[in-house]
Amino acid sequence: MKNFLFFALLSLSSKSFAHDFSSQLGNDISSTDYIYISCDNLADKIHVEISGNKSAGSPIISAQIFKDTKAKNITSQGNNIVDFQGGGGAYQMTINKNKIGMVNYTLVYHCEDANGEHTETDLNELQNQ
Amino acid sequence: MKKITQNLAWSFLILGGTLPQIVFGLDSEVQTLAANTGAVDFFEITCTKSNDKTIGNTDHLNFKLIENNGSAQTQTLNQSVPQPQLFNATLTRLKLNSKIANITASTNNTLSLKGGNGAYTLGIDTLGTNSTIKTVQNYTIQYQCLNATGQATNGSSTLTKQNIPSTNKTLANGKTAKYVINCAKNAKSGNTDSLKVTLFNKTFAQPIAVPPSNTEVSSTGTLAAQVIGGIKVKNTVGANIDLQNGNGIYNVMVNSPTNAAKSYHFEYSCLNSANIPTQTSPLKKLQDK
Incomplete structure (x- = not known):
């Protein structure tokens, strides 16, 4: 019922990785996708962007990125970019919306070291609703 | 509405x-x-x-x-402040008694009574506990009969052996519990002077x-x-x-x-x-x- 697409794009640098994750949230207002993104030990932070339907009246899609005791929120119709400085390790992310109705969204994400170089980035999906 | x-x-x-x-x-x-x-x-x-x-x-x-x-x-x-969940304890022998109140969740306290050899009664109640808390409270008890210089004499109870913590006991709020502890003369340390009881409130603070x-x-x-x-x-x-x-x-x-x-x-x-x-x-x- 739900379309799911996950692909990674390699950039020119051998250490650079840019990633997209596209998915769909189901009709129910409680629908939530849950993923975690692993950054290697060289990472200083994770960069995440979210995009979705911006037409008037459509649900606002939100993503919460959290690690250890810190959390940040981004939305498809407001601030849709975050740089979350949490070092290496697993960043968890929940994606949801504020109204009923199916919506598609895309995440662009990558881990970065302190110099802005992209580092190893792996995504795992825990829940797809 | x-x-x-x-x-x-x-x-x-x-x-x-x-x-x-x-x-x-x-x-x-x-x-x-x-x-x-x-x-x-x-x-x-x-x-x-x-x-x-x-x-x-x-x-x-x-x-x-x-x-x-x-x-x-x-x-x-x-x-962050837990509701009061507490025990009060009373130690009685003949006309003597010793009381200690407000042993709150996750704390302990000790009471003693100079009553010599004989049977002591330990009473426990929950007076002062918030009445909205319906779960039982948990506790353990440890006791020791002592002579006048603090040496152990003989002690016994169905509750537990002397100087060994009892198994976990439960008490519903508003209820009471009673135990008898017997102190007696010891061949080496002599007569009992006092009974010391420690009550450990093992209740998880709500x-x-x-x-x-x-x-x-x-x-x-x-x-x-x-x-x-x-x-x-x-x-x-x-x-x-x-x-x-x-x-x-x-x-x-x-x-x-x-x-x-x-x-x-x-x-x-x-x-x-x-x-x-x-x-x-x-x-x-x-x-x-």
Whole structure:
């Protein structure tokens, strides 16, 4: 019922990785996708962007990125970019919306070291609703 | 009217002749999410197995997000302060007695009575415990009969052997318990001068319980909350939700799809599969934005 697409794009640098994750949230207002993104030990932070339907009246899609005791929120119709400085390790992310109705969204994400170089980035999906 | 009905349904979710307890939602107190870009309030709740064996393990966390329409100062209860859950102990021999009061959850205290050889009675009650707490309290006892110089004499009781902590005992709030401890002469250390008893209150401190408010409104969609347990997560903009992940840590995040500043609170309770409260830890705030 739900379309799911996950692909990674390699950039020119051998250490650079840019990633997209596209998915769909189901009709129910409680629908939530849950993923975690692993950054290697060289990472200083994770960069995440979210995009979705911006037409008037459509649900606002939100993503919460959290690690250890810190959390940040981004939305498809407001601030849709975050740089979350949490070092290496697993960043968890929940994606949801504020109204009923199916919506598609895309995440662009990558881990970065302190110099802005992209580092190893792996995504795992825990829940797809 | 609809809201009142919902709250009453929540307060008395399992009030009925066949079920032993009233469910009460624990309350987060008033929280305020700032209008800062990306703001998230981040909480941790720990659900554990009930000390009452008939209740058993946590099955799920029940959660409800409520936006406040009124002032953020309307509620002043301190979530971090546990409700009084305490024991009082009285040691009696003939016309002598010794009392100690307010042995609160997770603490211990010692009382002694100079009564010589013979039978002592130890009485325990829960007077002063908050009456809304329906779960039993837990305790252990250790005693020692001593001569005038503090050396052990002979002591015995069905409770436990001398100087060895008893097994875990339970006492329902409002009830009392009594034990007899016998002190006698010892061939080496001589006659008993006094009995020393230590009571360990093993009760897990319950966080404050607040009946759901009738004066606040359900979410207007300004805020959203996510409840996370293990690899499961649910989102709500105000509806009451259950997340089933057993005993353990549940995280709660509160944020705004529109980056709006808003006062709110939430109700939560760890429940077993029959919706009876298990043990819910005091709310831990990991991040306040």
